[in-house]
Amino acid sequence: MIPVTGGRVWVDRLLRDGRIERGVLLEADAAGTVVGEQVGRSRPDDALALDLAVPGFGNAHSHAFHRALRGRTHESGSFWTWREAMYRAAARLDPDLYREFATAVFSEMLAGGWTAVGEFHYVHHRPDGSPYPDHAMELALADAAEAAGIRLVLLDTCYLAGGIDRPLSPEQLRFGDGDAGRWLRRWRSLSAALAGRSPLVTLGAAIHSVRAVPREDIRRIAAELPNDVPLHIHLSEQPAENEESLTAYGLTPAAVLSETGALGERLSVVHATHLTAADIRLLGDARAHAVFCPTTEADLGDGIGPATELVQAGVRLAVGSDQNAVADALLELRGLEAGERLRSLRRGRLSPEVLWRIGSEGGYGSLGLETPSRLGGPLDLVELDDSSLRTAGSRPEQLALTATATDVRRTVVGGSVRTLAPDTAETLAGVVRRIFEDPQVPARAGADPDVAGTNAEESE
Structure with a gap:
């Protein structure tokens, strides 16, 4: 501690x-x-x-281990190439390696202006899906945050399926808990394990997505998770996600959240890129948060979400670093406004005053934290x-x-x-080499990019 x-x-x-x-x-x-x-x-x-x-910036959406992909996937226009590299990085993680890597990633975030981070964490178990003892992966992230000195909200994530009515793939086994009941039991046990640690570390929760958690499991989580716990979810990042939800449920992902009782003030929807007008009204009426990740959404070719329309509807905005292609709070804020200008062909969509508020009050609020640098x-x-x-x-x-x-x-x-350790860059480079250049780690066999590229909805 x-x-x-x-x-x-x-x-x-x-x-x-x-x-x-x-x-x-x-x-x-x-x-x-x-x-x-x-x-x-x-x-x-x-x-x-x-x-x-200025008041500290809250990074409302991060996958720390995605930092390993920086500078290794940008040459390709294929989402599949990025996702295969992501799965390979996830397969290599163990508690010790993740503690070392996350400490360096969190340190880089601090140097980039982030003072708090919401870590959307789903690499829970061993690669074969068997559990580590005593929440080893989760506590490795808590250790890393304390060592770096960043404020961490650990968004422990429920991830149960490889798509609606599809089982987890072999690469996803370590993400899953079987069903919502088992995830809730593990979440409560993790809450007890984190009690009494540094005040820098608190526990939140996440549902990976409408396609990765069945509707009835979403309903149970919404009903049984304590009301004061911030809840996050990937939402409508890509059109294929919406199509899958409409086919299975006759509802958009946002409508599924409304129907299951998950939509409310404590909910943060991440990306919110491909929304209907009805979706925007639902999110606004609920006073939900929306977390945009401009550098990631640009890098992966996801699209530009309707930030201004969401604000006008009553949604509270925040930004995040997501895959950590960069660790720069100011670039994320600038990217948010740049996207609005590109989309609307108009300047000044989100004023600098609004951007500052999104970066601090918005990010901290999404994570269930009080506004920084105020009584x-x-x-x-x-x-x-x-x-x-x-x-x-x-x-x-x-x-x-x-x-x-x-x-x-x-x-x-x-x-x-909080100061940056002089060997942080060396640590980052060393871990990335161990993930991608270890000859004993084979690439996944049997991948057909032409076929798999159609399944881009299975992101992150």
């Missing part, structure tokens, strides 16, 4: 609510929660001093350089559209600066 020590942080220029506040002193308790705030203060000698800072919320901040080659001359309020991870000077989580 790694405690959060709290502290005092003084910010010369704090960008909140679309404006600069000068001389803000924030004080955190031992759990890293803001318990005191003063504005217009001169710098105290005993406080950590930041120049220009009662975590003392999480990102210090930015507004005088770099990229940002020189920018108004601070518009840095969401000019800055990148390179302009992150320091990240503060729970009142403490």
